[in-house]
Every structure is written in C-alpha cells, then in structure tokens.
Amino acid sequence: MALVRNHSTFLFTLVVLFALIAGWLEKDEYWITAEKGWGYALGIIGGSLMLVMLLYPLRKHWKMARSWFSIRHWFKMHMLLGVIGPVLIMFHSNFQLGSLNSNIALFSMILVSTSGLVGRYAYQKIHRGLYGAQIEFTELKEAFEQSKSHYEQSDLIDGYTRHLLQEIESSVVQRKVPFFAALKSYRRIVKIERIIQEQSRQKAHKIVADKEKLQLFTKKAKYLLTGLSRLRKMANYALYARVFSMWHIFHLPLFIMMILSGIVHVFVVHIY
DSSP, rough: OOOHHHHHHHHHHHHHHHHHHHHHHGGGTTTTTTOOOOHHHHHHHHHHHHTTHHHOOOOHHOOTTTTTOOOHHHHHHHHHHHHHHHHHHHHHHHTSOOOOOHHHHHHHHHHHHHHHHHHHHHHHHHHHHHSSSSOHEEEHHHHHHHEEEETTTTSSSOOOHHHHHHHHHHHHHHOOOOOHHHHHHHHHHHHHHHHHHHHHHHHHTTTTTTTHHHEEEEHHHHHHHHHHHHHHHHHHHHHHHHHHHHHHHHHHHHHHHHHHHHHHHHHHHHOO
8 A cells, every 4th residue: 555655646746747847848838828718727726726725724623623534634635735736826827927916926835835845744754654643752762762771781882972872862852852952862863873883884894704703793783773773763753843843833824824915816816
C-alpha cells in the first residue's frame, strides 16, 4: 500500500510539474485570458477549491463536524486541493502579473502554497508518513532507554562526549523544547554520530585480522550507534514538533489574508 501511495504521489507531482512548465512556456501565446472563457472558469474553480479547503479546519475544530467522515480523508482533500487550486489560479492568470488587487491575491496564494509545503514537510517528520498516525514521543524515549545503558558504560566514547550526550538528552525530553535548543541538540548529536561512525570504521580496519576481537568490537559499536541513532530521532522529533507548532502560528494568518484578498479581487473585477 505504501509503495502504491508513493507511486501515486510521484505521478501526481510529475503531472503538476509538466502542466506548470507547459503553461509557463506557452504563456506568451495567450491561449487563456483571465477575463473570459476557460481562463475565467479556471479562476472561479481554483478560487472555489481554495475556499473548500476551509472545511478541513472546520472539521477539526467544530464539534458538530467531527462526525463528518474520518479526519484523515479531510486532510488528504486539504492537501490535494492545496495543490490543484493554486495550479488552476496560475493558469487563470496566464502566469503573468495584472492589476494591484490581482497581484496581491496571487502572491498571497503563492505564500500560502509555499507555507503549506513547509507544513507538509514538518508534518511528515512527526507522523508515520503523510497520512499515518502521529508518532508518540514516549515511544521514541522508551526505545532510547533500552539502548542507553549500552553507551553509558561504553569504552568507545570519552567522558566529554558522554557529558554532551547527557546534555542533549536533558534538552530534548523537555515538555516544550525551544526551537534553537532543539536545533542545537539535533546538530550536536548528528556530529557526534558521524565522528563515532568514522572512528569505529578506522578501529575496525586496524583489528580486521583478529576475528574474535573484531566481532566483540563490532557488537559494542553496534549497540553504541543504535543508542545514538535513537537519541537523534528524539532530537529530530523535538525539532520538527517545534517547527510544526511555529508553522501553525504563521500559516493561519496567511490563509486568512489569501481568502480576503481573493474576495476583494473577485469583487473589484465584477464591479469595476
């Protein structure tokens, strides 16, 4: 199922990119104009799809709407319309700038679409795929605790590195990790992990002739790197959970601005 879903996403992305490139290359031919015909219809359809996207937050926060199908299906629709709507609007504008009010509406839509891509990326980092359930931090912590004892007593790391790992752990297990603290912790554990991997490869190369010694060393290194990997996953989760939380603060005002500018654009076009 996951493979089919990935192929579908890849195919959909290719179709969208092909359409955008073709539209951009043909924009000077003026096959479509915003004022009439298909260009006008695409503007209405694209704008309507952007409005339909409001149903997703409505489904999440309005009690009466919580029985309207699974939230997962609404999220899929929200993501799909968040791509199709802007694409139709781009064709409606013929990939060109127009009046002031239309430009404001266009750039508001581009900002919201770009913001949506950022949110989608952060969302995937704290969920099991794009449409899977959210990963529980306690799961990551429990997995880490199982490996923790292996590197706390490991002779493959020095006291200073062990102290850094303790600091990283203390930072990422906080209830709400500040963004820069989470970023710093993630970068530090990645750096430590790479150093340990390189040192392990070098040492293994030196003792490759002694199979028994190599086997023992490989086992120790595996336990150590597993613990580091699980600590990195905790730091990664803390970082992107914070990013996703911050993203929500900025995305909603941008979305409201897009809706308002779109309404103003439609009003001005039809009145004046």
